[in-house]
Amino acid sequence: MDADAWTVKRLGYAVSDLTIGHVLADKAATHGAKTFLTFLPDGRNFTFRDVHVLSNRIANGLSAAGITAGEHVGVLMENSPEQLLLYFALGKIGAVAVPINTAARGQLLTYYMTHSDAVALIADSDLLVHAEEVAADCGNIGLRIALKSTAETVLPAGVADFATLLEGSEETPAAVAKFSDLAFLLYTSGTTGPSKAIMFTHAYSLLYGIDQAENYGFRETDVVHICLPYFHANGLLSHTYGPLALGASVALSRRFSASNFWREVRESKANVISLLGSMANILWSLPPDPRDAENEVRQATVAPVPSDATGFEKRFGLRLLSTYGLTDYGLGCIFNLDDPLTKLGSAGRPRKYMRIAIVDDNDFQLPPNEVGEIVMRSELPWNTSPGYFKMPEQTLTSRRNFWFHTGDRGFLDDDGYLYFADRKKDSIRRRGENISAFEVEQVIQTHDAVQDTAVFAVSSPLGEDEVAASVVLREGKSVTPAELIEHCRRNMSYFMVPRYIRFAPDLPRSPTHKVEKYKLRKEAEENRALYWDREEAGIVIKRN
DSSP states (O other), X not given: OOSOTTTOEXXXXXXXXXXXXXXXXXXXXXXXXXXXXXXXXXXXXXXXXXXXXXXXXXXXXXXXXXXXXXXXXXEEOOSOHHHHHHHHHHHHTTOEEEEOOTTOOHHHHHHXXXXXXXXXXXXXXXXXXXXXXXXXXXXXXXXXXXXXXSTTOOOOTTEEEGGGGGGXXXXXXXXXXXXTSEEEEEEEOOSSSSOEEEEEEHHHHHHHHHXXXXXXXXXXXXXXXXXXXXXXHIIIIIIIIHHHHXXXXXXXXXXXXXXXXXXXXXXXXXXXXXXXXXXXXXXXXXXXXXXXXXXXOOEEEEESOOTTHHHHHHHHTOEEEEEEEETTTEEEEEEOTTSOGGGBTBOOEEXXXXXXXXXXXXXXXXXXXXXXXXXXXXXXXXXXXXXXXXXXXXXXXXXGGGSEEEEEEEEXXXXXXXXXXXXXXXXXXXXXXXXXXXXXXXXXXXXXXXXXXXXXXXXXXXXXXXXXXXEEEOTTOOOOHHXXXXXXXXXXXXXXXXXXXXXXXXXXXXXXXXXXXXXHHHHHHHOGGGSEETTTTTOOOOOO
């Protein structure tokens, strides 16, 4: 390392100063009248001073409502200024925000709200109905607050109006949070078990974004376009907390829309964008437009890199950057504008303060160009998560032998550039979301006609995965594929609902009785006709 790790400053901040209250107050003082946030759907603008003052009001309103330091608060909201201000406010009073995927339903929503130990839920009024459906199973939720979708919206009895939070004092709440205190629990899948809640301290939350800003060369004059959801670390921390700490601006969209994406980018004059999962392939598949390159974008962070990366750059008039990292541990590698184009397609080299290695099943390091598990190690204190909430065994296992084990496989070339190979863990990547096969299986198996099931990924033309399920029915029981899909729709996020279903007499198993999913994947890839396809059946699964 080129500096003492305990005295490193990031964007001018000592690690011990990294609390959301301190950073907001500092930016309000130094960048007060500059626009920080523009909400693209309605054109509202908020300066750095605005977000500081408004989040003070909400923080004091939350305190008046009974929320205290250390308590966990579930947040079920679509992208909006109110959602971001709420996260700022919760941080200022030392409470812990629990962002919940807005597509969560039924059993999965119950799991998020109960496992997180949330004592309150703040939701969009349009989404509150889903929480009300499982309220009987979430007795830990004592306070419910809703943001009205319209002025005429009537809230259910016992639900407070979000607008009352803004009646709080503009005075900055007494500083109660330290850099080492929890700020977020962010749920992620991507393992064979239930979703884990990653613990984010104030320092890690801000450093997650600062890493992005420093390593990708964000500038104070930048406008960063965001259409990724705020219940994910990329949209919230990488592309909002990073620009905040830097003093740059963000243009926030409600969600990704291929038909509106480039219009939003042009109108907001954004020069930094992020495309995850299938987003780049979806944009590439649009009919060419003479205005494709008519934008001010300097750089686009893309993961994975499109197969025709140079063609993508030329068509849309921008440069591609790539990355490898995990919400669980942070940004590992970067490919930025200084790297040679011959390495485009890699995830770049290890970033400053992070080490990357490739190991075999016994954690022994492998030589260059040999595929193994990707492991990471931070050299900077407080630059990673302390672990998984209420899952000490998983925390220790993931960090065995002093390395964080990603569960992903790849290799480092002779020049130290990382190339992703595949996932060692049993997860599925669809529509930019990580899906736990285990969670989908658990829901399917609650149907009384199902004896056993195996859920796995099959290829998609968009370059990500589709969800397939091989299902064994109970003797004497029956269910149609469409009925099983409806059961899934009621009890899981829309993007998790399988596209392909096959009713099989049994599942292939190893001598130790483990399901051999690789055999199912091979069968499905070679003979997709064996599987019922809900899209061919005309069944559309909508977000709400």
